[in-house]
Amino acid sequence: MTKKKRVRPKKKPGTGRTPSGRKARRGTGPNRVRLLVGTKKGAFILTSDGKRKEWQINGPHFAGWEMYHLKGSPVDPNRIYASQTSGWFGQIIQRSNDGGKTWEAPGGEPTPSPDGMPKGESNKFVYEGAIGKHLWYDGTQHPWEFKRVWHLEPSLTDSDTAYAGVEDAAIFKATNGGKTWHELPGLRSAKGHLWQPGAGGMAVHTILLDPKNANRIFIAISSAGAFRTDDGGKNWTPINRGLKSQYGLPDPDAEVGHCVHRIAMHPSRPDVLFMQKHWDVLRTNNAGEQWSEVSGNLATDFRFPIDVHAHVPETIFVVPIKSDSEHFPPDGKLRVYRSRTGGNEWEALTKGLPQRDCYVNVLRDAMSVDSLDPCGLYFGTTGGQVYGSRDGGNTWNAIARDFPAVLSVEAQTLS
Numbered sequence: 001m002t003k004k005k006r007v008r009p010k011k012k013p014g015t016g017r018t019p020s021g022r023k024a025r026r027g028t029g030p031n032r033v034r035l036l037v038g039t040k041k042g043a044f045i046l047t048s049d050g051k052r053k054e055w056q057i058n059g060p061h062f063a064g065w066e067m068y069h070l071k072g073s074p075v076d077p078n079r080i081y082a083s084q085t086s087g088w089f090g091q092i093i094q095r096s097n098d099g100g101k102t103w104e105a106p107g108g109e110p111t112p113s114p115d116g117m118p119k120g121e122s123n124k125f126v127y128e129g130a131i132g133k134h135l136w137y138d139g140t141q142h143p144w145e146f147k148r149v150w151h152l153e154p155s156l157t158d159s160d161t162a163y164a165g166v167e168d169a170a171i172f173k174a175t176n177g178g179k180t181w182h183e184l185p186g187l188r189s190a191k192g193h194l195w196q197p198g199a200g201g202m203a204v205h206t207i208l209l210d211p212k213n214a215n216r217i218f219i220a221i222s223s224a225g226a227f228r229t230d231d232g233g234k235n236w237t238p239i240n241r242g243l244k245s246q247y248g249l250p251d252p253d254a255e256v257g258h259c260v261h262r263i264a265m266h267p268s269r270p271d272v273l274f275m276q277k278h279w280d281v282l283r284t285n286n287a288g289e290q291w292s293e294v295s296g297n298l299a300t301d302f303r304f305p306i307d308v309h310a311h312v313p314e315t316i317f318v319v320p321i322k323s324d325s326e327h328f329p330p331d332g333k334l335r336v337y338r339s340r341t342g343g344n345e346w347e348a349l350t351k352g353l354p355q356r357d358c359y360v361n362v363l364r365d366a367m368s369v370d371s372l373d374p375c376g377l378y379f380g381t382t383g384g385q386v387y388g389s390r391d392g393g394n395t396w397n398a399i400a401r402d403f404p405a406v407l408s409v410e411a412q413t414l415s
Helices: none
Strands: 032-039 042-049 056-061 066-072 080-086 090-096 133-135 141-143 148-154 162-167 170-174 203-209 217-222 225-229 260-265 273-277 281-284 302-308 316-321 336-339 347-349 367-369 377-380 386-389 397-400 406-414
Touching: 032 080, 032 377, 032 386, 042 066, 042 397, 066 406, 080 148, 090 148, 148 203, 170 203, 203 260, 217 260, 225 260, 273 302, 302 367, 377 406
Parallel strands: 066 148, 260 302, 367 406
Antiparallel strands: 032 042, 032 066, 032 406, 042 056, 066 080, 080 090, 133 141, 148 162, 162 170, 162 203, 203 217, 217 225, 260 273, 273 281, 302 316, 316 336, 336 347, 367 377, 377 386, 386 397
């Protein structure tokens, strides 16, 4: 009797893709990884070869500015959009066409204000039509006021097209490389008068583009919930059935008002979404029509980021923190939790992470994966550390230790 050979999953003919649908690139070839890191005091660009053992750090770019988010175009990875913001000087969209070596404000350079201080007017974000009002912290109605861009999501098919999620919550779109931005006002018509800011404000912080349906977009807002459009952004529907917010929403069937921290998708299965809510981890198998809790044996109820393995759609990652008032790991032990079953069953990943006296937080946009094989996983902390794993979370190394507080991390896999 002959032994059967173990066979690795075959790639789809002519695509270089695994059955998951995401392109798999071996980690020992000529591929490179680039990390786009936004911090409270500037942006940093980290690069490594496919082995991901040694990293080069470039920056800070826009030193002193809050860099809420940077993200590269899937069509042209060297086209990078960045949100540069300041409570003093305003909002500026920056763009690079050479992978972050040089930058430009596509809508024009900032102009000085009458007192001589620079003011970020390179891009204007103006709400469409009647501004309207939403709920304020005290329950009164309050007019929409633009504050900053939280998240940028480049188009999957056109490097000149990008979406911007902003505070106060709205979504904007540019089709000219970021020169001008126009609101998709249908979102605020989805019961926007009932939206109310949470402790961190009220912003569109997550934008997911369906790779199989160009007209479908998912977004998440704190503290309003998750929403979906099926017509390119003209009309939006709340997709919060199954969410429970017993402390803030006594109505168990409330359509809006849920504090969603983050949603994630694997591109091979755009109808399956994973959600990190204020208290729970949930999943939907039908594009948000119904959610089910999959928190299972997680150490705590509170977390911000959630992400999906590049090649295994049922493998997801979260980083627990103690509570909504104590934003640091329980027991001072920094742990990433992984589920290989799409939720409910979780294991702690600790090798290489500090397991004593660690009191940092990991924010919602500060985790990302690359598409090499094995899959790389990265996250940044409010203590200025950036950690990376070359083996899907089994082991970790500190790529950077002394950055300003990290707001966002995005991984690019470069051929």
